[in-house]
Amino acid sequence: MYIIACFIPVIDQILMNYGIALLLGSLEVGTMDYFIKILWILLGFAVLGAVLYIVSRFMRISYMRDTLLDIRVEAFQNILNTSYKNFNKKSREAYISNLINDINIFENNFFLMLINLIFRVGVYITSLVILFFIDFKFALCIFVISIILLLINKIFEKKTIDLQEEVSNYNEEFSIEVSNTFNGLEILKLNNLEDKFLNKSLDSINRLERKKFQFTIFTDIQSGTTMLIGYFILVGILIYLLTLIEKGKTYATIIFMFQLSNSSVWSMVNIPPLLNQLKSSSNIYKKITKSTDESLSINKGNKAFSFNKEIEVRNLSFKYDERKIFKDISFKIERGKKYLLKGASGSGKSTLIKLLSKTYDGYSGHIRVDGVDYKDIDENSLNRKLAFIYQDVFLFEDSILNNITLYKSYSHEQISKAINEAGLNKLIRNKERGLEEILWENGKNLSGGERQRISIARAIIKDSEILFIDEATSSLDEELGRHIESTILGLDNTVIAISHRYYEGITEGYDYILELIDGNIVQYSIEEYFQEVAII
Numbered sequence: 001m002y003i004i005a006c007f008i009p010v011i012d013q014i015l016m017n018y019g020i021a022l023l024l025g026s027l028e029v030g031t032m033d034y035f036i037k038i039l040w041i042l043l044g045f046a047v048l049g050a051v052l053y054i055v056s057r058f059m060r061i062s063y064m065r066d067t068l069l070d071i072r073v074e075a076f077q078n079i080l081n082t083s084y085k086n087f088n089k090k091s092r093e094a095y096i097s098n099l100i101n102d103i104n105i106f107e108n109n110f111f112l113m114l115i116n117l118i119f120r121v122g123v124y125i126t127s128l129v130i131l132f133f134i135d136f137k138f139a140l141c142i143f144v145i146s147i148i149l150l151l152i153n154k155i156f157e158k159k160t161i162d163l164q165e166e167v168s169n170y171n172e173e174f175s176i177e178v179s180n181t182f183n184g185l186e187i188l189k190l191n192n193l194e195d196k197f198l199n200k201s202l203d204s205i206n207r208l209e210r211k212k213f214q215f216t217i218f219t220d221i222q223s224g225t226t227m228l229i230g231y232f233i234l235v236g237i238l239i240y241l242l243t244l245i246e247k248g249k250t251y252a253t254i255i256f257m258f259q260l261s262n263s264s265v266w267s268m269v270n271i272p273p274l275l276n277q278l279k280s281s282s283n284i285y286k287k288i289t290k291s292t293d294e295s296l297s298i299n300k301g302n303k304a305f306s307f308n309k310e311i312e313v314r315n316l317s318f319k320y321d322e323r324k325i326f327k328d329i330s331f332k333i334e335r336g337k338k339y340l341l342k343g344a345s346g347s348g349k350s351t352l353i354k355l356l357s358k359t360y361d362g363y364s365g366h367i368r369v370d371g372v373d374y375k376d377i378d379e380n381s382l383n384r385k386l387a388f389i390y391q392d393v394f395l396f397e398d399s400i401l402n403n404i405t406l407y408k409s410y411s412h413e414q415i416s417k418a419i420n421e422a423g424l425n426k427l428i429r430n431k432e433r434g435l436e437e438i439l440w441e442n443g444k445n446l447s448g449g450e451r452q453r454i455s456i457a458r459a460i461i462k463d464s465e466i467l468f469i470d471e472a473t474s475s476l477d478e479e480l481g482r483h484i485e486s487t488i489l490g491l492d493n494t495v496i497a498i499s500h501r502y503y504e505g506i507t508e509g510y511d512y513i514l515e516l517i518d519g520n521i522v523q524y525s526i527e528e529y530f531q532e533v534a535i536i
């Protein structure tokens with residue numbers, strides 16, 4: 001539909017060429033009757049042209065709207081489908097830049113280039129075909145000249161594509177820079193670092209603008225060079241056509257031939273730069289929609305997660321790039337038991353949680369739940385049975401209730417139980433709208449401890465089978481920390497927790513300690529650990 005819509009202006013162009021040739025030709029005929037007849041024909045052409053323009057524009061706008069919507073959806077889904085490990089390889093801002101800046105580049109360049117390209121190619125082919133009928137040899141010459149112009153433009157192709165890609169990358173860099181400055185604004189102000197970061201952002205916008213300028217200049221040089229060559233060619237054509245007058249061709253035919261060759265040459269001057277820019281836009285399209293997840297297809301299991309007995313980890317090795325985190329470790333997690341993960345900073349505790357929750361893959365060895373390989377398990381079915389409490393809590397700009405339930409429906413009793421156990425009663429009583437109180441962006445209107453308690457309530461209400469905890473109580477005071485820790489240890493869920501805090505009389509409630517040392521793991525029963533290892 002889009003191609004047809006873009007082709008319609010070609011008809012307009014040819015009609016216009018023909019109309020002008022008829023008008024000038026009527027001067028040669030010299031009678032008033034003939035002149036008036038031509039004027040009527042021209043009026044008909046003008047009305048037809050206007051109607052065709054409106055039809056073409058309408059068809060193009062609908063196509064553009066649908067396509068851009070599809071691309072945004074595709075780009076968004078691509079990001080959502082990326083595995084967590086791959087997602088983390090790029091900063092969040094780079095994804096935002098892809099979604100906003102790159103789609104804008106694509107929107108501005110692609111359609112503009114495409115319509116121009118189809119129009120030019122259409123004009124070129126139609127003009128050449130008509131010329132072939134009028135003067136075969138002349139048309140052949142125009143064709144050869146076009147091929148030469150095409151080859152000259154080939155020289156510019158790679159540089160145009162590279163420059164466009166660089167503009168996209170500098171856009172990404174700028175978005176990351178600005179976002180870092182905004183995220184760290186509080187620290188920057190407290191340390192009087194605003195100027196330093198302002199300069200960094202200015203450097204990055206300067207680099208971006210310089211690259212955009214380079215791109216514009218380069219494409220202008222490209223079209224300027226080919227235009228200059230085009231002018232020389234047209235002068236040659238004009239001289240040749242004038243010689244045809246002596247051979248008896250009418251003015252109307254010669255004018256029409258000149259206009260057709262003019263259209264062909266200018267089309268050929270414009271087509272290659274348009275092609276180059278179109279190619280660079282389609283590279284941007286690939287960048288936005290390309291899946292970064294080579295592992296995705298391998299890890300899409302289809303078996304339901306069912307955990308009745310144990311999770312067995314056998315000969316598990318894992319590394320980040322070249323850095324080995326686990327070397328051949330083996331242990332078991334029994335259903336309903338409580339595990340405390342210990343180990344020095346950087347020993348791999350959070351990484352182990354990410355592997356056990358299938359957030360990360362790319363390990364060697366096996367993780368099996370009741371004998372079923374983790375890699376065969378459907379991610380959604382696993383996610384339904386897991387809950388997480390992290391030190392960094394993410395809260396949506398929505399009500400406290402929705403932040404706890406994550407938009408799922410629970411009974412009044414379930415909600416009250418989660419609120420009680422997470423120690424949220426006082427907070428909700430103090431808020432004017434209670435559970436319906438709207439939180440600001442990432443809970444900025446709450447204290448660190450309050451944000452943490454919402455995430456604890458969120459995990460409790462989910463009634464998951466496995467609860468992963470990473471420093472859940474580190475930002476809470478001693479009393480609340482003890483309360484939360486004993487609540488967690490009183491749940492029926494299997495708990496795998498990282499905690500540096502020791503709550504006397506409560507921490508002893510864990511069943512096992514898993515200690516990570518130099519890429520290995522040692523498992524202790526809680527009694528063994530406190531008798532033989534722990535220094536409290």
Ligand SMILES: Nc1ncnc2c1ncn2[C@@H]1O[C@H](COP(=O)(O)OP(=O)(O)OP(=O)(O)O)[C@@H](O)[C@H]1O
Pocket residue numbers: 088320321325343344345346347348349350351352
């Ligand atoms: N996405 C990543 N890419 C590369 N290296 C990483 C990545 N995440 C963690 N690491 C590195 O792997 C090691 C283990 O990290 P991990 O966060 O699992 O340790 P941890 O025991 O939880 O540490 P901490 O107690 O300080 O939170 C660290 O040296 C860390 O720098």
